[in-house]
Amino acid sequence: MLKYAYYPGCVAQGACRELYLSTAALTEALGIELIELKKAACCGSGTYKEDSQLLEDTVNARNIALAESLKLPLLTHCSTCQGVIGHVDERLKEAKNNDPGYFETVNGFLKKEQCSPYQGSTEVKHLLWALVADYGLDTLAKKVKRKLSGLKCAAFYGCYLLRTQDKLPYDNRFQPESLENVFRTVGATPIYYQGRTQCCGWPLSSYATEQSFKMAGNHIKEAIEAGADCLVTPCPLCHLNLDSRQPEVEKVIEEKLGLPVLHLPQLVALSVGIEPEKLGLSRHVVSTQPVLKKLGIL
Structure with a gap:
């Protein structure tokens, strides 16, 4: 059975509630288990970085860390969430190896808020990719x-x-x-x-x-x-x-x-x-x- 840490995003829980409903119905029918990340924050849809790249990275490092704490991939069903969180994941994995100071700065903010640290140990995956690459x-x-x-x-x-x-x-x-x-x-x-x-x-x-x-x-x-x-x-x-x-x-x-x-x-x-x-x-x-x-x- 496939299992994911589910990041529904803001829009699917509001203006596009039908996306939330249909994702739940489909994954249940296919036997895919979703563990919803109820403590996750909005990814920012690309707006956070207009003020601060560090803000975007820290908020979404926390989102990814929530999935890492479950030892599961983070599943999105929004291409905007996928793009933002996925790119933050790429950037922080790169920073872990090549810019450890920045990496520790991000985790320092998470520690201050008593959040789990970002480790770079999982993957951010859209439902489309899950269907094509994982489910098959x-x-x-x-x-x-x-x-x-x-x-x-x-x-x-x-x-x-x-x-x-x-x-x-x-x-x-x-x-x-x-x-x-x-x-x-x-x-x-x-x-x-x-x-x-x-x-x-x-x-x-x-x-x-x-x-x-x-x-x-x-x-x-x-x-x-x-x-x-x-x-x-x-x-x-x-x-x-x-x-x-x-x-x-x-x-x-x-x-x-x-x-x-x-x-x-x-x-x-x-x-x-x-x-x-x-x-x-x-x-x-x-x-x-x-x-x-x-x-x-x-």
Whole structure:
């Protein structure tokens, strides 16, 4: 049995509660055990380092140390959390060997707060990588009870999953195939389009809203024109910009879109026979009913 220290992140426990629900449902169905890190802090989504790199490193060293204390890998289901915490893990492992003074400074802050020290003894792994590299697509294929035949899925990877960490052992950061391979495994058809590895626009949304929505709109339009029935993303922040804000995006680009956006565990969970009501699919702003109708579930 696979077992992970589970870092759900902030967004999945708030605005994208359906991600939290579907991750729980999927991992239970697959026999993956999650030990939730209830004392973990927000990773900062890249904002802490704007004020202090030391702050970002210390906060996330503590998050990783919580997983290390359980002797488990830290599992995320958010590409932003993966990118931030994973990069901190890389940086501190490097510092342990080449900048011991900085390494001890970080651990000094943790000791002051009576936290376990960061050791650099575990791994930070996104749910996508866990499915592909640990669980295995051959094993996943044996769990499929409802082939998603005829469903055309367009991946939206998000920036942080592919480009934040220096090493990406599970995929090619420029020409990724992990999501598409998952789609094939569950019987869906991958749709390729230019924007699948680009930024969704979320980081711009607070100060350049129109530009952010134009970016999101262009990606959604490209996917629709390529024949997609839905977008599938491993990042809840991308989901917010592509799904929750899609009505606002439509107003900015002056076009109707209406493309459903699924979280990765929702899609996989449907294929292993979990019913839609357990996956929070009714929480989406853009209705997911066209996807369910295409699959013959409604």
